Amino acid sequence: MRLRYWQERCVSAAIRRFNLGQKHFMVLATPGAGKTVMAAALAKQLVEEDKIDYVVCFAPSVAVVKSMQSTFSNLLAKPMHGQLGAIGGVYTYQYLASSKTADWSFLTTNRVLVVFDEIHHCGGDQPELANAWGREVLRSLGSQAKYILSMTGTPWRSDLAPITLATYIDPDKTIHCDYVYGIADAIKDGVCRLPEVVLIDNDKLQVNEETYGSLKSAFEHSELRYSELLADDKAMRYLLSKAVQQLQVARHEQPNAAGLVVASSVHEARRIKHILQSEFNQSAVMVTYREPSPQAVIENFRTSDTQWIVSVSMVSEGTDIPRLRVCAHLSLVRTELFFRQVLGRILRLMPGITNNKAWLISFAEKSQLEFAQRLQQDIPEEIIRFEKIESPDNSNVLVNAESGFNAGQPTKINILGESWHCYSEATQESLANSTLLFSLKGSYRQQVFSIF
DSSP states (O other): OOOOHHHHHHHHHHHHHHHTTOOEEEEEEOTTSOHHHHHHHHHHHHHHTTOOSEEEEEESSHHHHHHHHHHHHHHHTSOOBSSTTOSEEEEEHHHHHHOSSOOOTHHHHSOEEEEETTGGGSBOSSTTTSOHHHHHIIIIITTTOSEEEEEESSOOOTTOOOBTTOEEETTTTEEEOSEEEOHHHHHHTTSBOEEEEEEEEESOEEETTEEESSHHHHHHHSSOOHHHHHHOHHHHHHHHHHHHHHHHHHHHHOTTOEEEEEOSSHHHHHHHHHHHHHTSOOOEEEEOTTSSSHHHHHHHHHHSOOSEEEESSSSSSSOOOTTEEEEEEOOSOOOHHHHHHHHHTTOBOOTTOSOOEEEEEEEOOHHHHHHHHHGGGTSOGGGEEEEEEEOSSSSEEEEOGGGTSOSSSOEEEEOOSSOOEEOOOTTSGGGTTOOOOEEEOSOEEEEEEEEO
């Protein structure tokens, strides 16, 4: 397998550091860049140079474990099932923390490379203060492995705990990485798609008889909750209409292009799937922790022609479905970690596709705005385009073809009619006691963060 330029340089840097006596090598590489292939190539070179006997990998989910197992087996030309005749094994962090039979003592009698994928899931730098996964890494593996490779695409935790095994630089506690391959590098190298973040807003919101000029203002100065916006039929349908429209554009040049909806709950996932099928005439599948054989659904979707997969955080990290081009982010989770993970699901390239753009569509809530703007820290200013599109009146919005919503003529969309009366009824547990009444009487507008 021919490595990408960054993968070759990263492997060389790791070998050089290991030869100098460094034990732990930390890699930050943007989602979709090919971290797993790089890690397998590093393991292969260490085996060929007779520096290791075995490879043990850990990942946050069963789907990622299977992907890593396949990649390592192919590059090393040996099984990675952890049994007799294998050169190693791949396990979940959950297995590491919960298994009563696992015996890692062989690390002290053999030369083993331990690979931690998405190491940010392990929190804490001391066993007594770490989370369950981080505690086992520190106690069972950190001191016993010959070499350690830690990888992450999102180097922070939502609970602000230090990432296990990571080094932080004073005074601002910036994480130290031995090799960095950011989203700007991946875009310039043609490794990842060009992301466009589209945030939907409204310019006239009424909450308990008070009027606000934006969602951000309403959330900050009223009792309106983000969960109530997500539960609103018209708001959700409008956002879905934008996502469906964008997927149609993508499928003109890539017939099997697909979309992902990240829903706020199982109840909402079912409702969204029904709306996509019955109102937008889209094909859709659903994958949640309550559905039978969720991994089988993901695997079937990966190679099918189905337009949408609706999920509740099960396609958020490490899941490789390169045909995904559009994401409707309708989750209640609003952390930068989750935002970047969701964005990463639509950045993986497919060969032979001329227009490699991807679109993440959500609401213009304060944190989402901040996360989109912080992408500029990864991407040079000259390739950022910030554009705000406002509708000319109360009842229609003209979507400019330049914004990426329509490949041809501007599309006229009916959006409000009269006022948008909404309050949350007992459709979800988290909203059961809500009595807030609000309406959106203004025009939709979109803030578009584009990368070229």
